[in-house]
Amino acid sequence: MLGPVLVCIFVLVIAPLLWGLRISLTDSRMIGLGYRKGFTLENFQTILSDPDTWNAVWVTIVFSGGTVIGSVLLGIAAALVLDRDFPGRGIVRVLVILPWAVPHVVAALVWQWMYNPDFGILNYGLLLLPWVSATPKWLSDPQFALLAIIIVNVWKTYPFAALLLLAGIQTISDDLYEASAIDGAGPARRFLDITLPGLKRVLAIVVLLLLIWSFGNFVFIFLMTQGGPAGATNALVVHIYFETFRFFRAGSAFAMGALLLAMSIVLTSIYIIMLRGQDND
């Protein structure tokens, strides 16, 4: 069994990666075609000195961090609500999970309409609040565009967090809550001392997966802002896409790909090492 699996992994994962790395070391303009210099570090020199690259790195970090924080917080809240027994829980459960089932394109269109500064329901709602007098032009304002995209992404991914966390919450024995209640813990302490530690492992997996997914998330940005306005939402993946297919600079695009890969690996490793450390304490 091991042999074929290793071959598959090599053909489908390792080989393309190596090939991509190879392209990043050429001055190729189309993917893998027509290069004059067969080996050069110029791509890396160019992208590392290009402020656009660093902007893209920053956008990627904010986008991923925002998504993870938003999804986890919303996910925990939703999981805590769904863990309760109340009339109509089945319907609420479906509503919570719904965003996950909505196709990305449909979600993007719906949110684009909701974000519309003049006719969108979001600004309409905001203006109903007594202390709000001016509303943002969500997707076309550099200050708000990234936040807007993060909100959409959180909306799309939090059901996943909620489901996993709910499953995690339900594995925690009622006895523990009862023991801590008798020991003198109120609801907040019970959450901090029983629920959170009990969710540690699930939370770790959720954070890791969300992080990796949002690092590579391309759809919402491409559909809603295409990296704009003024690069405000120009995450690395989007930047790479435009470099390759709009500006035909495959070499530097792949160099950025290598950078993204390196970031993912570093983050994941730090995270895994952190978890190991916690387990051994």
Added chain:
Amino acid sequence: MATARLENVTKRYPGHLAVDRINLSIEDGEFLVLVGPSGCGKSTTLRMIAGLEHVTEGNIWVGDRRVNDVSPRDRDVAMVFQNYALYPHMNVFMNLSYSLRLRRVPRERIETLVNQVAATLDLSPLLNRKPVQLSGGQRQRVALGRAIIREPKLFLMDEPLSNLDAKLRVQTRTEITRLQRRLGVTTVYVTHDQSEAMTMGSRIAVMNDGKILQIAVPRDLYRNPANSFVAEFVGTPPMNLLSVRLDRSGSVDRLTGGGVRIPCPESAVEALEAVGQGFRVGFRPEDAVISGSNTGAGFFGQVVAVEDLGHEALVTVSAGNAQFIARLPPARAEQIRHGQRIAFGVEPSKLRFFDGRKGAAVAFPLDESLEPVRRHGSCPL
């Protein structure tokens, strides 16, 4: 340290009456055992005292305070759970000190108390271990320690020994009773094991079907069960019971039933006549008298089993349609053979009578016995 009182306490789950108007008064410093078969409402009762379940009707008092609507954390009770419910991510020190830390007890005081409790329970070398790194017995002791460290008003335990192996269970029984006596904390202890109840309890409340059937000290519970359920539940083997009628046609009054005739004590006749026709007669296995010849105080039967347990022997005798068990010294049993026909009798003063329909004990004056039979603090059925 405190008293506790349950007043007509009822717990009704949707479509199910788990606890039915029970009354219970727990004295300061006593070790009260709640015992009964599975599903009879013991845990529910204990959990209502702890505040983990709402009381449907009735009142619970801890000391002078009515605690029906007081949250568990404010009742000042401690509880040991059947599965211990140790906090899995905290080490033993943190588990023991959790309630103290929540109450913001100063650090040095916590250390002193933890070390004291750990020394009492032999946990000192384990303070840095997590619960998964402990054996069942060690976990059990941590659970005990977590409860005693707070010096609560009431100590509640729900089958704390049922996850231990037989030997450790017997050993821990004595440890718990000794600890309880030393600390003097009022304790309610739940078990379904009547021998655990008999060895540990200073008083025992027998429950069945959500009701308390009898509350008594172990000796009274054994000698004078308030009804036939208690008679059968307490003791291994249980009390021998036989449905009989009173037959006054002969020269001596007899109890007849199942093809067996037993002489009836004269003093009981009046009470039995008042009950009417249907009642049950019972006696403890050790009160049976077995002899080679018919002494007149009994009947003949056939031996169907002899079990020598070393410290005692159990002889099963079949007579008519009924079977009885007698407890004998092993030396006496050695002479008894399987299939042998023997005379089986009971000392009249050791006979007990129960109403055939309701099962309640029939009280009657004993002529010669030193212990008069009366109804002990039982609830109306």
